[in-house]
Amino acid sequence: MADLKKEILEALHKVKHPGVGNDVVSLNMVKNLTVEQHKVSLELAFPSANDPLKNSVKKACAKAIQAVAGPEREVEVLATAQVSSGRKDNSEMLPGVKNIIAVASGKGGVGKSTIATNLAVGLSMRGAKVGLIDADVYGPSIPKMFKVEDQRPLLRKVNNKELVVPVMQYGVKVLSIGFFVHPEDALIWRGVLATNALNQLLSEGLWGELDYLVIDLPPGTSDIHLSMVQSVPVTGAVIVTTPQDVAVADAIKGIAMFRQDKINVPVLGLVENMSWFTPENHPEERYYIFGKDxxxxxxxxxxxxxxxxxPIVEKIREQSDAGEPSVLDEDSLIGKQFLELADNVANAVAERNAKLAPTQIVQITEK
Ligand SMILES: Nc1ncnc2c1ncn2[C@@H]1O[C@H](COP(=O)(O)OP(=O)(O)OP(=O)(O)O)[C@@H](O)[C@H]1O
Ligand SMILES: [Mg+2]
Structure with missing residues (x-):
């Protein structure tokens, strides 16, 4: 039986999750494999609850197992959803948070907050527990994008400490510095005050259990980025750019910052925003306004x-201004594109957690 188990695992090693391009064993999806006289059963832990490729991957696994286990054995593959954790242990800050995803760019205005918003809501629509921190203390835009500008988070005492209860909207727990300061006051914030604000949202937010905590960063590579990697182990960064040369050049700086030896935060991948424009009455046409690819x-x-x-879609801007993220309209083309983006990010996190060691908090010793 032990030999057969080994053969089954070898066969499963060849079954790829087409969305990720890696096999189900390397992705750590195979759980509780049991081989009995008349039956083989296993659990396939998918990185998100509504993985659109669930059935095809499940079938491919069953077929691969049947081929080695022989037709006389029943094969049972049970699909479960289990978001893997990019954390080392549970004693650090935010103990209930499995993965921390930073959304960053080099250049400003490329769509970080739009992407972070639709990503967070999309992950939640897929069944994950999601939080979102707006770390852009100089220009917080998340409250507007979530239509919660007028809300104020409540305080709750836990173990004698006052914690801030995130605002719940579209299935996502949201905290922004925009809830606490007047926009004009934020403009004059400098270094220490700004980095303290992010630390407070991290350490004094009542985040509870989360599969993903998305952090929407300000543009560039600032004190806030450094403060973040010193406060929490960031599972990975998502870099946003437009196709334009100047944006790409700045994105490279952003990537270089995360990849620095001292910082060492894996880059999960790149989102190209504003890729092309398609007029509504000419759906076959594409205009590459900011350059192509x-x-x-x-x-x-x-x-x-x-x-x-x-793509550039007028509706994205309109829905963003109206505080109704485009991903909510899951039957629209753009809704589907944002959901696919969320799936790709979930898969990239799963792959990262299967392949790489958890990120460490950056220790910077001052001389
Ligand atoms: N694909 C898109 N199509 C149309 N409008 C978009 C798209 N992406 C973003 N926008 C719009 O562009 C503007 C800038 O986007 P956003 O605020 O997300 O950028 P940002 O990178 O977070 O900016 P900042 O650097 O100031 O934080 C917003 O008005 C947003 O609605
Ligand atoms: Mg922004």
Whole structure:
């Protein structure tokens, strides 16, 4: 039986999850494999609850097992959803949070907050427990994008400490510095005050259990980025760029920052936003307003996944301003594209957690 178990695992090693391009064993999806006289059963733990490829991967596994286990054995493959953790242990900050995803860019205005919003809501629509921190203390835009500008988070005492209860909207727990300060006041914030604000959202937010905590960062490479990697182990970064040369050049700086030896945060992949424009009455046409494939080529050059190409769509801007993220309209083309992006990010996290050691908090010793 032990030999057969080994053979089954070898066969499963060849079954790829087409969405990720890696096999189910390397992705750590195979759980509780039991081999009996008349039956083989296993659990396949998918990285998200509504993985659209669930049935095809399940079937491919059953077929591969049947081929080695023989027709006389019944094969049972049970699909479960289990988001893997990119954390080392449970004693650090945010003990209930499995994965921390930073959304960053080099250049401003490329669509970080739009991507972070639709990513967080999309992951939640797929059944994950999700939180979102707006770390852009200079220009917080998440409250508006979630239509919660007028809300104020409640405080709750836990173990004698006052904690801030995130605002729940579209299935996502949200905290933003925008809930606490007047926009004009935020503009004059400097270094220490700004980094303290992010630390407070991290350490004083009542986040509870989360599969993913998405952090929407300000543009560039600032004190806030450094403060973040010193406060929490960031599972991975998602880099947003437009196809334009200047945006791509700045994205490279962003990637370089996360990849620095001292920081060492894996880059999960790249999102190319504003990839092209298609007029509504000419759906067959594409106008490459900011250039063509700049982000796609960068992903190829740096050997990182292209997590999505999101076109320029008037509706994205309108829905964003109205506080109704486009992904909510899951039957629309753009809704589907954002959901695919969320799936790609979930898969990239699963792959990262299967392959790489948990990220460490950055220790910077001042001289
Ligand atoms: N694909 C898109 N199609 C149409 N409009 C978009 C798209 N992506 C973003 N926008 C719009 O562009 C503007 C800038 O986007 P957003 O605020 O997400 O960028 P950002 O990178 O977070 O900016 P900042 O650097 O200021 O934080 C917003 O008005 C948003 O609605
Ligand atoms: Mg922003």
């Amino acid at each position: 700049g982000g796609k080529n960068l992903a190829f050059r740096y050997d990182m996944p292209l997590l999505g190409q999101i």
